[in-house]
Amino acid sequence: MRFIAPVRTVHAGPNRKYFGSSRGITWYNFISDQYSGFHGVVVPGTLRDSIFVLEGLLEQQTGLNPTEIMTDTAGSSDLIFGLFWLLGYQFSPRLADAGASVFWRVDKDADYGVLNDLARNTANTRKIEQHWDDMMRMAGSLTLGKIRASVAIRSLLSSDRPSGLTQAIIEAGKINKTLYLLNYIDDEDYRRRILTQLNRGESRHAVARAICHGQKGEIRKRYQDGQEEQLGALGLVTNAVVLWNTIYIQAALDHLRNEGETINEEDEVRLSPLRHAHINMLGHYTFTLAEQITKGQLRPLKQAEETDEWPL
Template sequence: MLEGLLEQQTGLNPVEIMTDTGGSSDIIFGLFWLLGYQFSPRLADAGEAVFWRADKNANYGVLDELARGCVELSKIETQWDEMMRVSGSLKLGTVHASELVGSLLKSSRPSGLAQAIMEVGRVNKTLYLLNYIDDEEYRRRILTQLNRGEGRHAVARAICYGQRGEIRKRYREGQEDQLGALGLVTNAVVLWNTLYMGSEGQWNENVR
């Protein structure tokens, strides 16, 4: 998800990514924020999510009972320069996001850097949750975008009917070739449908 965003080769400059619940970990929330992107997943279990506070002694009013965890700001401060270095490496493409996330999560005892990114993610996730719960239009916008994505996936599944739609190549390069070809054909279908539907509307206008 993050790797696709950073390595996309288009003229687009997305600032917000909407996805389903999968992959919405503290690490991902942290990396998105550090890279300047808004991560907006549709959380199936938002009611069970943990809210984090910055001050364990502060009174957060009606949110006091919700904010059960306390962010360790000292970890963020200690690792700030390292997090900036990692963010720059991701932006420049010298480090792949999938490799970084894998290395951060592979140990049962997270490194200082991993812990700091998690703390940043908890801050970002809490702000996101507050917005998600409070703003109906925000929730509707996320759902609308996800429905569009699901529609495109349905088209891709219909196109990729050979070998029961399975990606059979064993190595990453071969899989990327297959997925790239599928993406090209899918985009061509979407473009043709868009042009066709647009011309149909124009034809109806001319008839009137």
């Protein structure tokens, strides 16, 4: 999600497409297949998604144990495929240009049958062997939290001439991406499952937008901690909406079944706890007046010690 940050802050960046003439931030957030949000990263501007995609798995602090991340094409690269494989996770991006993707083989002389013409490029497995120990150290550092994933990825990509370790992870990623592509192209249900999860994310963003309506939906905190707190609170309230809807959807289903109604399974699986038209996002206002006000009198004035806490 993108938010304009109209205040002067170093933790925001320009992007005319999303922020116009202002600066802004991106809230890179993660949701489970049960619609709940379990982690979020506040990013200045619109840095590449792939830099932060691993942090949803490595830094989340919920009771969930996610093993697979689904993203759009922007979060994809050979390096990310390699790091996911190295850490034992499944990376499942929706590839907009799957037909133009490069397929890699391990053995240049092997006969892959109908795939021979498709996989003409050979991955450098020798590079992986040479840097295997360094790859294991990198995986251990990420798993133990000795280094943040975004910092590690930026470091690996910091030079125009990639290090041997970077090249080795990329070579591993080429192999892993090829295996993923074969499955992605062959399995229609798999592609549909990825698209369904991405649609859940877009629908959750729509709920968050409806909730975050105050001050034009802009983030006005100057420092990163404040931005994270504000967007963390937004995630919490969005989760509360998901929980509320889930409880009442189940109550409605139980009531209908008790009344003898038949609930089709195809209809039930399409129910979403992200509907929010029935939720009052603006609050309620009361116009009940105290008796002295109805008689034209003023409200009691605040005492001096009370006004000290008034906002300026």
